Amino acid sequence: MTLAWPRVVGPRVDARDKATGATRYSADVESEGALHAAVVRSTVPHAEVLAVDASAALAIRGVTAVVTARDLERRFGDELCGRRVRDMPLLARDKVRFPGEGIAVVLATTRRVAEDAAALVVVEYRELPPVLDALGALEPDAPRVHESPWRYDGAVVDPSDPPNLQSGLVEGDLVAVDEVLGRAAHVVTRTYRTPSGYQGYLEPQCWTASPRPGGGVALLGTAKAPYRLREQTAKTLGLALDAVEVEPAPLGGDFGGKGGVVDPTLCAALALWANRPVRLALRAGEDMTATDARHPSVVEVRVGCDADGTLLALRVDAVFDGGAYAAVKPIPSANLHGMAECALGYRLEAFFVRSRIAYTTTVPKGHMRAPGAPQAVFAIESALDELASAAGVSPVVLRRRSVLAGGDRDAYGHVWDEARGTETLDAALAAGDAAPRPKDRGRSGWRRPAPSGWRRGRGVALYARPTAPPATTSLRLAPGDDGRLVVELPFPETGTGSHSVVREELAASLGVDPERVEVRQVSTASLPYDPGVGASRVTVGLTAAVRQLAGRWSESGGTEAVTIETGSGTEPPALSFCAQVADVAVDPETGQVLVLGVVTAADVASVLRPRSHRMQIDGGAVMGYGFACLEDLLEGDGQVWATNLAEFRLPTAQDVPSLRTVLVEGGRGVGPANVKAVGELSNVPTAAAIANAVAEATGRRFRQLPLTAERVFWALHGEAGEEAGEEAGEEAGEEAGEEAGEEAGEEEGPA
């Protein structure tokens, strides 16, 4: 069904409630008579738990119980928990594998009492050797995090794999890539590193579970994939699927998190165990350090071109620290699709990508906005600049020679009818060269000044991402009061404006005033399955589903409720490019990096809500800037040292670069609304664009994020210190030496 009327873009459906404090988030819903849960968390990375002494906690008035793994096992059996790989206990059984792992839970009548009492629970450990380095973890003699990880339900490894392999993924042809690299005129091999990070949502996770008559449980809380949380909880607790109901709640941001760590299932278990409602609310620091951080990476890139700078082959070998459990990763491969797709943007004769994720005794690593892509693209797009320098061509020329164009076959063998790499790159470059316009950012044309005496540099980076055809979802449309229409949908508003898109699409499809359409998230008991928010599937799937719903509503006369369930689309995917140009200034005295501006060119098809669309691009670029320059959980010595938002610095309104966005319009998208996904695009190339700009400004190549003043200072000043030694040393081996090494077949990095 096509649109009956032009789409009217009004205020967001959720705007007024959010602006007056009326929106009820998970933590704003009090459950009458609920017990409050506080988790006793491990203080060590790896240990046997010899004893848990709860006597002091139990002596506090208001404490009703201290629950351990034994108590839960007696009630629910010994099933492990996980989204795909089920390898994580709700509470540690005899052994802890990361600092922050839950060992016991205090239940009390108030949150304050529960937290105070949790601090009094004494755990006796026998410490085991920690496994803190992902590369070392894959060595044959490394201490084992899990005895037999291949035995876990959903495991993607087998006994012949290295002992701590969590997931391995291979794409491409190793023999071919080495053959082509062997005859390339120029080859560089470089290794890049990124730290672990926090998704950065400002709403800590919170759940309230209530037992239901007949042995079921209702769960209300932060859940971006309610149906999958239902499945995870039912499986782990041995319940029928319909015995678990996940209730609706808006999300205060997720950025890849909030998909289903073990804690919500633990909350459900506690409510059933205590036969009372139980509320488990995490503090911000707990959420940052003990749920599902972004994977730190070590990525080796080997890339070659011919004499005129045309790319020939790309070989990427990445090792990620997966933390103690694979449980929090949502896809069957338990890997990162940003890695699988990282060779997409350029014409290549051959490529090979290997992505290995290792178990370590650190916080489990999960997904964050375009999982794996920021790490991979930082490495590849930095390496392309290094290759350009070796080949004596400009970084822009190198990219232009090989970026995918319409009709090209990509490295994976797919032929793209539309691929607008050059157009997108050129749009970003043109905007970068133009003078700032007053309307670029805010009303006064705010732009960061470059302090005098600082060194200036400009860098560019590209990212290509497919938009998949519509995925499965479900919707219901029912007549409401006063001639209103009520649309029920199965997933939360996370902030993107998805519920507003539904209202506006439906109103346009039926030719009614959007004000007449009410949009409501409903519980998992009310609609058929939906995979939840993620992987940039929402707008594509929703717009397709809304038109189907409107068609069915019109056919049925529009008097009774209509429910639809959509299948996955079969049309080919669309390709989006994102090109960014970053301008930086670097203080030669202190090493401080000031990002003056980031221009983003985004390859788009139809734009449904222009302001919401732009915010995805702006917010992404700012997140990319944070990844490049600020954010680091500082994992070391088996602990997370950035335990709060003062230590883990998110960009403020004052920190952010001047942003300019150029839309490369007229593209062909997917689905009936003709859209290309935008949510996981602009956060990806930013770090490489900034690192490339810093390289131009300083003459030094930084291969490790974030680009802190300290890191840059030591590289510039060459004082003793590991950082300086590493950066300067690599730099000293510039072109001649390194390339000779390459041609001799030298191997380095994660072999």
Place this chain on the structure above:
Amino acid sequence: MKLHARVNGSPFVAEVPATSSLLEVLRGAGLTGTKEGCRIGVCGVCTVLVDDRPVSSCLYLAGCASEADIWTVEGMAERAPSVVDAFVECEGMQCGICTPGQIVAVASMGPDVRDENGVRRYLSGNLCRCTGYGTIVDAALDAQARRRGEVAPT
């Protein structure tokens, strides 16, 4: 201890532990528009006005608010309607969790905050992870212009 104050223009009396934060007391009284974020005074999502000054209510001892005039986001439609309208119309939000703090902070801006640099400096204690800040800055500038009477309220 007994806390006597005014909240959003109405008398407010509550029996509170002496160590309670103002955030806990407000939320405990059902004013859940004010959110708990970092709990160390960094993120700004718990911002409320105490005697016209924006404070991080997570760090503010409730006892120190004795006899104070407290305003939360729930009172903004009455005290600063142009700010609320500006955030709605400029779409100065996505997930909305920082929005109460942003709106309260903007409501406390003096007339001297007139340009983008000033707004960004003033709001640097209110984090937002979603928007990239562009539409929040737009909303703040819009609200300031409305207060100066440069934009007719809609």
